[in-house]
Amino acid sequence: MVDHALDAAGLAAAGGAHLSGGPPGGEDGGAAGQDWLEAGRKLFARPCRFVWAAQALAQLPAASLPEIAFAGRSNVGKSSLLNALTGQTALARTSSRPGRTQQLNFFELDGRLLLVDMPGYGYAEAGLQVKQDWQGLMFAYLRGRATLKRVMLLLDARVPLKPVDGAAADLLDQAAVVYQLVLTKIDAVAPAALAAKQAEVAAWARRRPAVHPEVLATSSTTGAGIAGLRAALAPFAIA
Ligand SMILES: Nc1nc2c(ncn2[C@@H]2O[C@H](COP(=O)(O)OP(=O)(O)OP(=O)(O)O)[C@@H](O)[C@H]2O)c(=O)[nH]1
Ligand SMILES: [Mg+2]
Numbered sequence: 527m528v529d530h531a532l533d534a535a536g537l538a539a540a541g542g543a544h545l546s547g548g549p550p551g552g553e554d555g556g557a558a559g560q561d562w563l564e565a566g567r568k569l570f571a572r573p574c575r576f577v578w579a580a581q582a583l584a585q586l587p588a589a590s591l592p593e594i595a596f597a598g599r600s601n602v603g604k605s606s607l608l609n610a611l612t613g614q615t616a617l618a619r620t621s622s623r624p625g626r627t628q629q630l631n632f633f634e635l636d637g638r639l640l641l642v643d644m645p646g647y648g649y650a651e652a653g654l655q656v657k658q659d660w661q662g663l664m665f666a667y668l669r670g671r672a673t674l675k676r677v678m679l680l681l682d683a684r685v686p687l688k689p690v691d692g693a694a695a696d697l698l699d700q701a702a703v704v705y706q707l708v709l710t711k712i713d714a715v716a717p718a719a720l721a722a723k724q725a726e727v728a729a730w731a732r733r734r735p736a737v738h739p740e741v742l743a744t745s746s747t748t749g750a751g752i753a754g755l756r757a758a759l760a761p762f763a764i765a
Pocket of ligand 2: 604605606619620626627643644645646
């Protein structure tokens with residue numbers, strides 16, 4: 527398993543405390559933005575491997591490296607996004623049927639960052655017990671994990687926001703876990719619809735205290751926005 531220990535100073539130096547996690551200047555603007563793009567490109571070109579799966583809180587790996595969790599409704603494209611980020615086709619298992627990921631899956635990137643693929647919430651067809659188990663684990667993890675630096679909260683660009691998305695955002699706001707909204711599947715919407723979606727999501731986020739102001743837009747299918755997402759995550763990796 528992961529054997530790196532980090533103290534608070536190390537985490538601050540890694541960027542969790544003083545870098546906001548976004549490439550300053552945006553994906554195409556400014557020298558600092560370009561630096562993060564390059565840092566993200568290099569980081570995600572490094573090996574990434576599955577290290578752990580947890581089905582219950584007691585099974586979580588010891589907190590060590592900074593963690594980035596990918597959360598969102600079932601089928602929103604969390605596992606696909608992890609594969610796109612790491613340039614691997616089958617690192618995380620994906621499926622067209624909701625409910626594919628049923629554990630917290632931990633992936634170690636270059637010994638510098640943990641990426642956590644979460645089970646989806648809001649999966650209507652799951653049995654009540656299964657649903658309560660997954661969601662209980664997911665929420666307990668999000669609320670209580672000391673090394674969790676940021677949650678990427680994924681929203682499907684093709685479908686309206688759902689009450690369960692609001693519930694997840696409420697939980698993160700209450701737990702004061704900084705989270706960033708990431709639209710997925712933007713290849714499947716026309717430019718005008720995407721612009722309307724971005725405005726809708728930005729308005730939805732406006733009064734939420736713990737949300738990062740920048741909404742990212744991605745497609746795991748075409749690779750759109752993936753470089754920007756890598757740049758947003760690069761500041762959290764230990765040096
Ligand atoms: N068009 C399009 N389809 C996508 C994209 N990303 C994922 N999908 C599809 O969406 C479906 C769900 O993808 P997953 O990555 O398994 O979704 P998930 O959020 O991990 O789902 P759970 O593990 O069930 O919570 C699959 O059929 C993917 O092929 C994308 O960028 N564009
Ligand atoms: Mg999944």
